[in-house]
Amino acid sequence: MDGPAKTAGLARYTADHHVPDLAHAALVHATVARGRITGLDTADAEAVGGVLAVLTHHNAPRMTPPAPVSALDLSTLAPGTTVDYLNTDRVHWNGQPVAVVVADSPDTARQAARLVRVTYEVEPAVTDFAAAQDDAVPLRGTLLVLGEERTGDAERALATAPVVVDHRYTTPAQSHHAMEPHATVAVWNGDRLTVHEGSQDVDWARRHLARRFGVPLAGVRVLSPHVGGGFGGKAPVWAGTVLTVLAARATGRAVRMVLSREDVIRTVGGRTPTVQRVALGAQRDGTLTALLHTGVSQVGRVGGTPEPVGSQSRHLYAAPHIWIRHSTTTLDVLPTAHMRAPGEAVGTFALESAVDELAVALGMDPVELRMRNEPDRDPLDGKRFSRRDLRAAYARGAERFGWAERTPSPRSMRDGHWLVGRGVATAFHLPVRLPADVTVRLRADGTVLVRCAFHEIGVGAATAQTQVAADALGVPVEAVTVEHGDTELPVGPQAGGSGQTASVATALLEACEELKRSVLALARRSPSSPLRGRRLSELRAGRGGLYRADAPDRGETYGVILTRAGRAEIEVRTAAGTRLGRTLQQARAAAGWFRDRRRWVRAVTGAHFCEVRVDEHTGEVRVSRWLGVFDVGRVVNPKTATSQLRGGIVMGIGAALSEETLVDPRTGRTVNPGLAEYHVPVQADLPRIEVDYLDEPDPTTPLGLLGVGEVGITGVAAAVANAVHHATGVRVRDLPVTLDRLL
Numbered sequence: 001m002d003g004p005a006k007t008a009g010l011a012r013y014t015a016d017h018h019v020p021d022l023a024h025a026a027l028v029h030a031t032v033a034r035g036r037i038t039g040l041d042t043a044d045a046e047a048v049g050g051v052l053a054v055l056t057h058h059n060a061p062r063m064t065p066p067a068p069v070s071a072l073d074l075s076t077l078a079p080g081t082t083v084d085y086l087n088t089d090r091v092h093w094n095g096q097p098v099a100v101v102v103a104d105s106p107d108t109a110r111q112a113a114r115l116v117r118v119t120y121e122v123e124p125a126v127t128d129f130a131a132a133q134d135d136a137v138p139l140r141g142t143l144l145v146l147g148e149e150r151t152g153d154a155e156r157a158l159a160t161a162p163v164v165v166d167h168r169y170t171t172p173a174q175s176h177h178a179m180e181p182h183a184t185v186a187v188w189n190g191d192r193l194t195v196h197e198g199s200q201d202v203d204w205a206r207r208h209l210a211r212r213f214g215v216p217l218a219g220v221r222v223l224s225p226h227v228g229g230g231f232g233g234k235a236p237v238w239a240g241t242v243l244t245v246l247a248a249r250a251t252g253r254a255v256r257m258v259l260s261r262e263d264v265i266r267t268v269g270g271r272t273p274t275v276q277r278v279a280l281g282a283q284r285d286g287t288l289t290a291l292l293h294t295g296v297s298q299v300g301r302v303g304g305t306p307e308p309v310g311s312q313s314r315h316l317y318a319a320p321h322i323w324i325r326h327s328t329t330t331l332d333v334l335p336t337a338h339m340r341a342p343g344e345a346v347g348t349f350a351l352e353s354a355v356d357e358l359a360v361a362l363g364m365d366p367v368e369l370r371m372r373n374e375p376d377r378d379p380l381d382g383k384r385f386s387r388r389d390l391r392a393a394y395a396r397g398a399e400r401f402g403w404a405e406r407t408p409s410p411r412s413m414r415d416g417h418w419l420v421g422r423g424v425a426t427a428f429h430l431p432v433r434l435p436a437d438v439t440v441r442l443r444a445d446g447t448v449l450v451r452c453a454f455h456e457i458g459v460g461a462a463t464a465q466t467q468v469a470a471d472a473l474g475v476p477v478e479a480v481t482v483e484h485g486d487t488e489l490p491v492g493p494q495a496g497g498s499g500q501t502a503s504v505a506t507a508l509l510e511a512c513e514e515l516k517r518s519v520l521a522l523a524r525r526s527p528s529s530p531l532r533g534r535r536l537s538e539l540r541a542g543r544g545g546l547y548r549a550d551a552p553d554r555g556e557t558y559g560v561i562l563t564r565a566g567r568a569e570i571e572v573r574t575a576a577g578t579r580l581g582r583t584l585q586q587a588r589a590a591a592g593w594f595r596d597r598r599r600w601v602r603a604v605t606g607a608h609f610c611e612v613r614v615d616e617h618t619g620e621v622r623v624s625r626w627l628g629v630f631d632v633g634r635v636v637n638p639k640t641a642t643s644q645l646r647g648g649i650v651m652g653i654g655a656a657l658s659e660e661t662l663v664d665p666r667t668g669r670t671v672n673p674g675l676a677e678y679h680v681p682v683q684a685d686l687p688r689i690e691v692d693y694l695d696e697p698d699p700t701t702p703l704g705l706l707g708v709g710e711v712g713i714t715g716v717a718a719a720v721a722n723a724v725h726h727a728t729g730v731r732v733r734d735l736p737v738t739l740d741r742l743l
């Protein structure tokens, strides 16, 4: 639905918003990892023509500090960090904003920002993840956080297993590089605040800003109709947002700040580095007896989210003895944050590499090894999978990819100087479900308006909901308009955890049912209605109205019903209008989610098939073929779902081959804060990526929806590394697989 506006350049992203009297802001970043600001010389910056203000902790308006967050809190509602930007002289990471320049043009603001001189009293800082691993503390599990999990005695089973692989894997820190950099436009009108913001969670942004600036929630409006990619990086509220609002308040001007790539890398949390151990014990026939997966991730001292790298390891293989443990180490660095499939994206690299290593040790086909250990129930607690047909995904993938043509020995396939390798790996993700409030308005002219503050982060979210509404009400998609991305609308879910589409659709379906019931009640009042005396269950929605299932020509259009009843429109809302009503509704939804989690494992899975070509002289790795076959529940829209899954694979190929945030361990400073030195795949790095899916509804959810946003990236790095091993005989256990590791 958003395609025409985007291709015509009419869709407005945050940075496209121009308001009268607009000023522009730029950040000044700290250059030490930890300490105290002792001196600030802003005179040169202030002297630049066009500079309106240089804000520092000396002159910035006071804000309410962010609510304290536990470093162990996995809630995506975390404000990103507890740092009280520009209200403190303390520095907590190298890159923390310490000043903001406001000027009449973006270039002037940036130029002046470079002239701000800051001196520090430096304090000792812990910034080297590799050195800090030994201080890692095991996570205690909560309802939301995966802590330690065990069944049986995995260490003993491992000690007595006839075949064992036991290795250490590492993955580097990664930075968020959404196509659209973070941007904010802030406009104050008295105590009323309007913010344009590329956001995955406008409701959280609104609540956070109301708290920080001490203004009534009702007066804060956050608009985010189009977002150029999020991946988790636009779910919390980061410095750029808060400081743009602060700059607008301090100067009395509307202010826009568009972060540079460097600003994003220094102020928006990315993915933690990890070190992981995976040990597998098996019988000689490939039956797994022991599975151990432990991992260390990092958080910042002022915020961050640990990565549950063993998430998939408790669900994927039918081993009788399993032990999973997550530990966290705390550093003086930018808080880590969620990035597409936190946990599984890097956890599957270790697990699915180890499974491949076991296949090699057993002399067994890696697909066959996986299928031999496919569980009927959750291996840890015996829960049922709501649906799971990984066997079908592998069977279809093997057929389509031509897996049988692979010769098993490493270095056995080549094409001239290219060593050819093929690898597989399993994808796994647990989509979340969140409450959503939706209104649906049906007008006498047959058009429908759906309103919900969900987020269009580039996934076709509005398209999917248009389809759901059109289908439920039996109207053409052209008759449906969906409004989203605005806190004036009923509260929607965060675009995160692969849960937005299913969460909104659940509420939307409920609203459409209610709407049809109300329309039928109107019809039944009329003696002339062919629907008189009928129940909704006897009717079908279609052709713009309600018709009898047993006599499809008996019925009438919504227009006829509404017009006869003298109604221009009819509207229903899923949530109670009161705050208390909404709170109760959310509590019910949360309780339902936990109840479901106790009953079922609702997971999406997939099978990746990858072919690489490795130059035998230079070690250059080219991904030459890709096929992913996924079991994701029902697919609402094949075009957008395929695009999501393909995008995940692209991101996974970046993680496999090039992405790496490089931090100078002496200073904690990121030394590759831009796309010139932080390499993401471009078209020339990618083959045509084939995506297929089973498209079978999940029997436990409305419409059978699960979620597709994150599963695509999981398993990808392992599939690449496994293919590289097959091509070269070299096993790379440390991402990214750069050519120096192959020479």
Ligand code: MOS
Pocket: 200, 230, 231, 232, 233, 235, 338, 339, 340, 341, 342, 495, 496, 497, 498
């Ligand atoms: Mo995501 S990492 O659930 O935005």
